Amino acid sequence: QVSRMRMQTAVPAAADEFKMLQKFSQRVDAMTNGRLKIEVLPDGAVVGAFEILDAVDKGLVESGFAWTHYWSGKSPAAMLFGSPSGGSGLGMDQLAWVSWFLEGGGKELYQELFEKQLKVNVVGFILQPVGPEALGWFKRPIRNMEDFKTRRFRTPPGIPGAIYKEMGVTAVALPGAEIIPSAERGVLDAAEWCCPVTDLAYGFQRAFKYYYLQGLHQNTVNGDVYINKTFWNNLPKDVQAIFEGAALASLMESTAYRIRANALALIELKTKYGVQVMETPPDYFPAFMAAARKVMEANAAKDPFFKKVLDSQAKFAKDVVPYWVNIQKLNTSVADAYLKGAK
Amino acid sequence: MSPEWIGVWMLAALLSGIFVGFPIAFTLIILGFLFGYAGFGDTVFYLMLYQFFSVMKEQTLASVPLFVFMGLLLEQAGLLERLFRAVQLALARLHGSLYIAVMFCATIFAAATGIVGASVTLLGIMAARSMDRSKYDVRLSAGIITAGGTLGILIPPSVMLVVMGPVIGVPVTDLFAAAIIPGLLLAAIYTVYALVRCAINPALGPALPEAEHAASKMAILKEFLQGLVPPAVLVLASLGSILFGFATPTEGAAIGATGSLLLTIVYRRMTRKLLYDSVLKTLEVSCLILFLVAASNFFGAVFSRLGTPEMMTRALLDLQLSPWLLLIVVMAVIFLLAWPLEWVPIVLIFVPIMLPIIKELKIDLTWFGILVAVNLQTAWLSPPVALSAYFLKGVAPQWQLADIYKGMMQFMVLQLTGLVFVMIFPQLALWLPGVLYTR
Amino acid sequence: MTGLERAIRIIDAISLWTGRIVAWLILPLVAAMTYEVVIRYVWQPTQWAYDTSYMLYGAMFMLGAAYTLYRGAHIRTDFLYQKWPVRTQAIVDALCYVFLFFPGMAVFLWLGGEFAWSSWLREERTVGSSWMPVIYPLKAVIPIASALLMLQGVSELLKCVYALRTGRWLVIHKTLEELMTVIPEEKREP
Ligand code: NA
Ligand code: NA
Numbered sequence: 001q002v003s004r005m006r007m008q009t010a011v012p013a014a015a016d017e018f019k020m021l022q023k024f025s026q027r028v029d030a031m032t033n034g035r036l037k038i039e040v041l042p043d044g045a046v047v048g049a050f051e052i053l054d055a056v057d058k059g060l061v062e063s064g065f066a067w068t069h070y071w072s073g074k075s076p077a078a079m080l081f082g083s084p085s086g087g088s089g090l091g092m093d094q095l096a097w098v099s100w101f102l103e104g105g106g107k108e109l110y111q112e113l114f115e116k117q118l119k120v121n122v123v124g125f126i127l128q129p130v131g132p133e134a135l136g137w138f139k140r141p142i143r144n145m146e147d148f149k150t151r152r153f154r155t156p157p158g159i160p161g162a163i164y165k166e167m168g169v170t171a172v173a174l175p176g177a178e179i180i181p182s183a184e185r186g187v188l189d190a191a192e193w194c195c196p197v198t199d200l201a202y203g204f205q206r207a208f209k210y211y212y213l214q215g216l217h218q219n220t221v222n223g224d225v226y227i228n229k230t231f232w233n234n235l236p237k238d239v240q241a242i243f244e245g246a247a248l249a250s251l252m253e254s255t256a257y258r259i260r261a262n263a264l265a266l267i268e269l270k271t272k273y274g275v276q277v278m279e280t281p282p283d284y285f286p287a288f289m290a291a292a293r294k295v296m297e298a299n300a301a302k303d304p305f306f307k308k309v310l311d312s313q314a315k316f317a318k319d320v321v322p323y324w325v326n327i328q329k330l331n332t333s334v335a336d337a338y339l340k341g342a343k
Numbered sequence: 344m345s346p347e348w349i350g351v352w353m354l355a356a357l358l359s360g361i362f363v364g365f366p367i368a369f370t371l372i373i374l375g376f377l378f379g380y381a382g383f384g385d386t387v388f389y390l391m392l393y394q395f396f397s398v399m400k401e402q403t404l405a406s407v408p409l410f411v412f413m414g415l416l417l418e419q420a421g422l423l424e425r426l427f428r429a430v431q432l433a434l435a436r437l438h439g440s441l442y443i444a445v446m447f448c449a450t451i452f453a454a455a456t457g458i459v460g461a462s463v464t465l466l467g468i469m470a471a472r473s474m475d476r477s478k479y480d481v482r483l484s485a486g487i488i489t490a491g492g493t494l495g496i497l498i499p500p501s502v503m504l505v506v507m508g509p510v511i512g513v514p515v516t517d518l519f520a521a522a523i524i525p526g527l528l529l530a531a532i533y534t535v536y537a538l539v540r541c542a543i544n545p546a547l548g549p550a551l552p553e554a555e556h557a558a559s560k561m562a563i564l565k566e567f568l569q570g571l572v573p574p575a576v577l578v579l580a581s582l583g584s585i586l587f588g589f590a591t592p593t594e595g596a597a598i599g600a601t602g603s604l605l606l607t608i609v610y611r612r613m614t615r616k617l618l619y620d621s622v623l624k625t626l627e628v629s630c631l632i633l634f635l636v637a638a639s640n641f642f643g644a645v646f647s648r649l650g651t652p653e654m655m656t657r658a659l660l661d662l663q664l665s666p667w668l669l670l671i672v673v674m675a676v677i678f679l680l681a682w683p684l685e686w687v688p689i690v691l692i693f694v695p696i697m698l699p700i701i702k703e704l705k706i707d708l709t710w711f712g713i714l715v716a717v718n719l720q721t722a723w724l725s726p727p728v729a730l731s732a733y734f735l736k737g738v739a740p741q742w743q744l745a746d747i748y749k750g751m752m753q754f755m756v757l758q759l760t761g762l763v764f765v766m767i768f769p770q771l772a773l774w775l776p777g778v779l780y781t782r
Numbered sequence: 783m784t785g786l787e788r789a790i791r792i793i794d795a796i797s798l799w800t801g802r803i804v805a806w807l808i809l810p811l812v813a814a815m816t817y818e819v820v821i822r823y824v825w826q827p828t829q830w831a832y833d834t835s836y837m838l839y840g841a842m843f844m845l846g847a848a849y850t851l852y853r854g855a856h857i858r859t860d861f862l863y864q865k866w867p868v869r870t871q872a873i874v875d876a877l878c879y880v881f882l883f884f885p886g887m888a889v890f891l892w893l894g895g896e897f898a899w900s901s902w903l904r905e906e907r908t909v910g911s912s913w914m915p916v917i918y919p920l921k922a923v924i925p926i927a928s929a930l931l932m933l934q935g936v937s938e939l940l941k942c943v944y945a946l947r948t949g950r951w952l953v954i955h956k957t958l959e960e961l962m963t964v965i966p967e968e969k970r971e972p
Contacts, residue, residue, distance in 0.1 A: 075904070364874065388889050399836070399839075404839065405811065405835050405836055405839035409815070604812070623805045634844075635856075
């Protein structure tokens with residue numbers, strides 16, 4: 001028995017996410033011996049990006065791909081799964097977050113989000129980590145937070161944007177498609193989108209020359225697939241297990257892909273377009289984390305489920321972040337030693 | 344019947360059902376419901392909900408009522424007709440001088456707006472009655488207004504290129520730079536065509552009668568200055584704020600509206616009645632445009648959900664043709680698809696499916712994008728689903744829809760000529776981005 | 783005036799007044815966007831102008847749809863329609879309203895109501911900007927707009943009945959000529 005699953009994504013067909021999903025679809029096809037066929041659809045094919053979850057819930061498409069923070073208007077806690085800024089203000093990096101999700105109780109809370117908070121007939125799978133995303137692009141360099149505050153900066157929408165607002169940054173809201181034209185014509189002084197490989201494809205290098213990689217508003221970002229639960233329950237048990245396994249494999253594969261692809265894109269940005277890669281001013285980090293904690297606590301005070309997720313992450317971070325930062329220092333030291341030796 | 348074939352029947356039903364004479368927006372909704380329900384059940388109703396809601400949140404489309412309001416205010420206050428009058432006076436001995444005036448304004452508007460609806464409506468409001476009064480040929484007039492107005496989506500800024508960039512993986516700025524020369528080329532072709540037609544048959548665009556010629560060069564200059572001041576102020580306010588980087592197109596449209604409010608007050612034309620009329624008419628014109636945009640988005644979404652577009656494209660790929668022949672076939676298919684569809688489903692659904700082949704053939708993607716863009720210009724001028732005809736009919740009700748159709752079809756042929764030019768001379772598209780972005 | 787005529791006049795008056803009210807939304811739209819541009823250079827951008835702009839525009843064209851139907855301004859491909867006798871036009875229109883328009887709009891009303899209701903229950907916010915305003919007012923526009931459209935549809939259907947009885951249209955389907963002339967509806971006001 002062959003099941004066909006349309007997947008409405010939030011990305012255009014040329015996006016990396018899309019290509020990785022096609023690869024994912026081929027793998028599932030091979031592993032199920034052709035019993036589950038996934039057809040990946042570009043943004044807008046059936047519905048627009050912000051209607052994906054509703055469309056999957058109603059069965060308009062069998063599945064969808066987006067980032068969970070897209071639904072933070074329905075339940076603010078969605079943001080703690082999709083793009084927990086500054087690792088939820090708790091210092092988790094992308095890998096530490098995945099550790100929380102798989103080993104620290106995140107997965108159960110994630111299903112609770114769909115069932116009890118968003119109340120949709122959907123099962124979700126995190127499968128494409130994107131982070132860390134860059135701080136963004138600037139027309140003129142910034143030396144410190146005072147400089148940053150004077151720039152008209154396109155921030156991501158929702159809670160990450162609210163954190164910048166809290167920091168006193170001049171946040172401008174613009175739809176993705178308007179960023180480059182607006183930047184070229186001077187509406188913006190600075191903007192963020194994603195990361196080297198995606199930003200290169202969008203053409204940010206045309207409008208900006210200074211690129212700051214180290215940013216916190218989306219240091220952790222997770223793309224996920226939503227499947228209509230009725231459709232999911234009708235799949236044979238082994239097909240379900242295969243899908244879950246393929247989603248886990250995709251976590252690793254996406255991570256591996258992004259490390260190399262971003263590095264290569266950065267080389268192209270520097271050599272072909274003369275982009276200058278800058279160090280983020282040190283006072284950015286404490287300022288951001290203070291604002292992030294404030295915004296997180298404000299949300300936790302308003303929404304019990306937000307508090308429940310944040311508490312789970314806080315407990316995890318308390319145990320894990322001290323160990324993990326130690327190991328990160330090892331990574332920095334060994335890489336620095338290599339780079340100095342290579343000169 | 345497979346869903347794909349239900350989609351084929353839906354298309355056939357549209358092409359006949361549209362002639363029943365029921366309002367088109369509702370016809371699209373109803374056909375979408377019927378065939379969508381047959382193809383994939385009651386989820387089609389949710390599809391309508393989500394498509395309408397998406398259009399309601401589409402901030403760039405907020406420039407439609409703003410540009411309409413700006414145009415209506417100026418028209419009601421009688422501040423724009425003088426420019427046409429002035430151009431006509433200045434070129435009194437030339438047949439078809441208003442065609443030049445329309446294309447002049449069309450090109451300026453195209454550089455100010457990224458969408459078609461606002462341009463066509465504004466031009467229609469400004470020019471249609473002047474052309475009637477001067478006894479211009481209705482078809483040629485309607486053709487040049489619709490064709491000139493559709494340049495808005497080719498000459499940057501362009502909503503279509505913004506959407507297409509990520510789809511084909513080319514920076515939007517490259518596409519913008521690449522579209523400028525083909526856009527101006529089309530403008531030139533339209534103008535030359537209208538003037539040649541007038542030279543052959545002067546009745547199509549009569550010159551002013553000798554008695555109405557200006558008394559002196561000074562009189563012309565005076566008229567010209569007086570006619571030019573209001574639009575010049577507005578172009579500075581609206582287009583200027585967009586081009587010089589103070590505002591996004593939607594904001595620029597609002598600044599234009601504010602500017603026209605101020606002008607109307609300064610010229611002492613503002614009355615309560617004028618404001619009330621302009622506001623109500625803005626609502627009517629914006630509603631008929633935007634409700635139709637939402638309805639056709641829904642119709643297109645049903646069509647894609649049925650899988651028909653994919654079936655049609657795959658049939659094409661199975662033919663195994665040579666690169667040039669395939670490019671020509673791809674262009675022919677897009678041209679045919681643009682007949683019943685608008686550019687949105689074509690850019691979002693068909694282009695990605697054809698893309699792997701185009702890449703395989705090592706065709707320059709920027710060039711390909713511009714070919715698609717120029718080709719899709721025809722979607723606006725191909726009846727019966729030709730939104731610009733309805734936009735124009737909305738503001739020039741005295742013109743028969745049949746005449747508008749016949750006029751715009753002539754210009755559709757000119758667009759194809761432009762497409763052939765860009766196909767033969769890729770440098771028309773690729774030269775400017777090369778100059779701007781090589782280091 | 784017959785009861786039929788009176789019913790038509792009353793419904794038309796309701797649609798006319800919704801139009802007269804909704805039409806003024808253009809002014810805050812102009813004001814909000816202009817203010818945004820000016821204040822961005824004088825001081826700093828607002829958090830609210832972006833969301834406000836699409837909410838005003840989206841509410842405007844949906845809530846104005848019934849008024850536009852009353853005005854006969856939704857575009858028709860009418861070059862065949864025009865040539866038919868009045869009674870044929872009326873029959874075709876009536877069939878379209880009864881079997882296609884009303885069922886379609888009823889579904890839209892029902893689902894739109896559900897859409898807005900569930901959004902209101904969870905105080906749903908939009909993630910388009912960092913302002914994150916509540917979105918249910920905009921969602922509520924959908925059921926309100928479809929209710930208004932159905933109401934005006936009743937009037938249009940009654941006009942078909944009138945045309946079938948008398949062989950002439952009570953209100954000539956406006957040729958949009960009036961769009962360019964001054965306050966035509968004043969004369970037809972009930
Ligand atoms: Na344009
Ligand atoms: Na068309």
